[in-house]
Amino acid sequence: MPTVDARPSPFEFDLDTTALLVIDMQRDFLLPGGFGESLGNDVARLRRTIAPLQALLKAWRTTSMPIIHTREGHKPDLSDCPPAKLKRGAPSKRIGDAGAFGRILIQGEYGHDIIDELQPLNGEIVIDKPGKGAFYATELSETLAKLGAKQLVVTGVTTEVCVHTTVREANDRGYECLVLADCVGSYFPEFQQIGLEMIAAQGGIFGWVAESPALLKEIA
Numbered sequence: 001m002p003t004v005d006a007r008p009s010p011f012e013f014d015l016d017t018t019a020l021l022v023i024d025m026q027r028d029f030l031l032p033g034g035f036g037e038s039l040g041n042d043v044a045r046l047r048r049t050i051a052p053l054q055a056l057l058k059a060w061r062t063t064s065m066p067i068i069h070t071r072e073g074h075k076p077d078l079s080d081c082p083p084a085k086l087k088r089g090a091p092s093k094r095i096g097d098a099g100a101f102g103r104i105l106i107q108g109e110y111g112h113d114i115i116d117e118l119q120p121l122n123g124e125i126v127i128d129k130p131g132k133g134a135f136y137a138t139e140l141s142e143t144l145a146k147l148g149a150k151q152l153v154v155t156g157v158t159t160e161v162c163v164h165t166t167v168r169e170a171n172d173r174g175y176e177c178l179v180l181a182d183c184v185g186s187y188f189p190e191f192q193q194i195g196l197e198m199i200a201a202q203g204g205i206f207g208w209v210a211e212s213p214a215l216l217k218e219i220a
């Protein structure tokens with residue numbers, strides 16, 4: 001079985017039962033001028049994930065293993081956005097407000113979609129999610145069951161929010177998760193570091209962590 005040099009131990013995976021998750025690589029989070037930047041964040045901290053993810057997708061697409069992209073966002077009437085999420089914090093703009101790339105985090109808007117560099121290809125699965133975790137209120141469990149997936153390679157943004165929540169949800173559902181450090185990003189360097197440490201700590205309490213070249217060697 002292919003084995004990736006990972007922390008806290010080598011990660012063995014089966015080409016027949018592994019899926020790639022690309023979480024929320026959306027314009028709203030990554031584009032200069034977008035929602036993420038309007039919250040005061042330095043989007044360059046997320047954009048460093050784009051080149052490694054492009055390389056990973058290129059290699060993964062030569063295999064038969066499935067690719068699932070997710071997008072965080074809400075219906076135009078916000079009926080799937082709990083008031084607690086809508087009102088949280090004091091951003092200059094809130095979910096649903098008009099932003100530089102359309103209404104912020106609203107399905108169908110330009111900003112809600114995935115960045116040009118990582119656009120899904122025909123046949124790849126795209127799951128829209130209203131929460132931070134990709135399992136909450138989505139068809140992800142059923143999709144993975146249909147694919148026969150047991151192991152997940154997890155990438156995307158942000159490390160401590162949607163990536164972490166999804167990895168934790170997946171862990172409780174029995175999936176083994178490998179998180180690729182160079183393919184996940186945070187606006188906060190300290191959260192990036194500690195978020196990855198939290199996954200691999202205690203013998204891999206939530207999963208494994210590796211750099212993408214270690215995986216690429218196994219699938220190239």
Ligand code: C5J
Nearest residue numbers: 024072157158161162
């Ligand atoms: C956030 C996400 N940070 N995709 N979303 O609100 O991590």
